[in-house]
Amino acid sequence: MEHHQVAIYLTAMAAGALLGWAAPSLGPGLEHAINPVLGALLFVTFLQVPAAELARSLRDGRFLSAAVVVNFVVVPLVVAAMFTFLPADQAVRLGVLLVLLCPCVDYVIVFSGLAGGSNRRLLAATPLLLVAQMLLLPGFLYLFMGSELADIVEVGPFLEAFIVLIVIPLALAWALQAWAARQPTGQEISDGATTTMVPLMAATLLVVVASQIPKLGGNLADVGAVIPFYVVFLVVMAFAGKTVARLFRLEAHAGRAIVFTGATRNSLVVLPLALALPDDLAVAAVVVVTQTLVEVIGMVTYVHLVPRLMPLDQPTRAAAEN
Numbered sequence: 001m002e003h004h005q006v007a008i009y010l011t012a013m014a015a016g017a018l019l020g021w022a023a024p025s026l027g028p029g030l031e032h033a034i035n036p037v038l039g040a041l042l043f044v045t046f047l048q049v050p051a052a053e054l055a056r057s058l059r060d061g062r063f064l065s066a067a068v069v070v071n072f073v074v075v076p077l078v079v080a081a082m083f084t085f086l087p088a089d090q091a092v093r094l095g096v097l098l099v100l101l102c103p104c105v106d107y108v109i110v111f112s113g114l115a116g117g118s119n120r121r122l123l124a125a126t127p128l129l130l131v132a133q134m135l136l137l138p139g140f141l142y143l144f145m146g147s148e149l150a151d152i153v154e155v156g157p158f159l160e161a162f163i164v165l166i167v168i169p170l171a172l173a174w175a176l177q178a179w180a181a182r183q184p185t186g187q188e189i190s191d192g193a194t195t196t197m198v199p200l201m202a203a204t205l206l207v208v209v210a211s212q213i214p215k216l217g218g219n220l221a222d223v224g225a226v227i228p229f230y231v232v233f234l235v236v237m238a239f240a241g242k243t244v245a246r247l248f249r250l251e252a253h254a255g256r257a258i259v260f261t262g263a264t265r266n267s268l269v270v271l272p273l274a275l276a277l278p279d280d281l282a283v284a285a286v287v288v289v290t291q292t293l294v295e296v297i298g299m300v301t302y303v304h305l306v307p308r309l310m311p312l313d314q315p316t317r318a319a320a321e322n
Contacts, residue, residue, distance in 0.1 A: 001198040005110075006300050012202035013209050013293060020213025030211035031275060037207055038106065038268050039169050041200040044193055045109055046123065046173035063121045063258070064128060066248040070262035071103040071129060072136060074240050078233065083144060087225045091280070093145065095287025096226055098274055100233060101140050102133040102266035105166065107201060111264065111299040115306045117256035125261070127170075130162055133266065157273045165269060205296065208268060212289040215282060222283065223290050230294040237263035238302070242309055252312045259306050264299065267292040 001008060020027065079100050086093050105126045113119045176193070179186030216223060241262035245255030267288050274285035 005198045005201070006114075006303070008198055008202050009205055009296055010300075012206040013296060016206040016209030017213055019206070019210040024214030027211045027214040030207050033207050034204070034211065034268070034271060035164055037200060037204045039165050041197070041204050042106055042165055043169035043173055044197050044200060045106065046170045047176060047190060048119075048194055048197075060121055060124070060254075062248045063118075063250060063254050064125055066244050066250060066254075066258050067103075067122075067125045067129065067261050068132065069248075070237075070241055070244040070258055072132060074244060075103070075237070075262060076101060076140060078236055078240065080144070082229050082232065086229060087222050089222050089283070090145070091277075091283040092222050092226060092287050094141075094277070094281060095274060095284030096229065096291075097141060097144055098137075098270050098284065099265050099267050099288045099291045101137060102270050103129045103261055104264035104266050104269075105130050106266075106268055107299075108260050108264035110197070110201065111303060112257050112260040114303045115256055115260065116253060116312070117260050117306075118253040119257070121254055122257045122261060127162075127166060129261070130166055130266075130269070134159070134162065157276055161269050161272060204268065205292070208271065208289060208292060212271075212286050215286045223286050226287055226290060227294055230291050231298070234263055234295070234298040234302075238306065238309060245310070252310045255310045256306050259310065260302065263302065265291060265295060267295065 079097065083093070083097075086096055109119050109122050109126075112122055176186060176190050180190040181187075238259060241259030242255065244262065245258045248258075250258060271285060271288050274288045277284055
């Protein structure tokens with residue numbers, strides 16, 4: 001499954017789209033399944049990196065600084081350059097802002113690992129990135145859309161996402177790691193849990209897509225209009241991430257991780273926030289899911305091209321000079 005995981009993910013999204021079209025009445029029920037499957041996915045992700053490794057990674061100031069700069073300085077500038085060209089519909093614009101301004105904290109680790117990026121560093125940066133986006137997003141929305149829409153986005157859903165999707169899975173993963181270190185039974189359970197990564201990722205994508213497809217309705221044209229912006233974002237951030245990695249003198253494994261964290265967005269975690277918006281802004285959730293569809297296909301390309309963009313035998317120029 002790991003060898004064919006990208007194909008499995010694409011198949012899961014296609015199956016989710018078919019299910020959404022064929023049985024739209026399942027949508028509300030599937031929405032309630034998003035957080036449980038996503039939490040399980042993050043638990044397995046955290047389980048694969050020892051707690052001691054996380055502690056050491058948190059002392060990696062250059063990598064953490066690069067991750068903050070690429071996500072909260074470079075990305076907002078790129079989004080600002082695209083913003084005036086977005087469709088005029090406020091719900092569509094809000095959906096684009098919600099998803100593009102928030103860095104990914106889940107499957108970015110999987111895709112970065114496939115491209116030889118430093119999963120350990122990315123995983124250590126996850127709590128920092130989630131807290132930072134929680135604090136900064138209202139301010140970004142105010143700058144882009146004014147106080148009326150900025151006030152709609154509440155801190156509560158982000159706090160809930162942080163506790164349910166980060167704190168609890170991380171605590172459970174560390175508890176299982178401690179058990180596995182002492183008892184063979186714990187090790188067997190840990191080994192078995194790590195084999196569920198691909199199925200859980202596929203289940204998450206299927207549930208998300210199937211729950212949101214019925215909401216397209218008459219908004220297909222507006223939603224489709226944002227697809228080129230998502231594609232442009234992925235192209236621009238590949239080179240922007242490489243530039244930031246050079247500025248912070250990161251070696252290739254860390255540099256690849258910076259490219260991925262800058263390009264991959266937090267669609268699955270911000271989706272509950274989009275779903276909580278008023279009915280007149282409901283299309284924002286579909287805009288968020290559309291970014292997921294584009295991004296997963298884009299990640300297939302990234303997995304093949306980022307190693308060429310940042311080859312291991314050619315460290316970044318700044319690192320070589322250092």
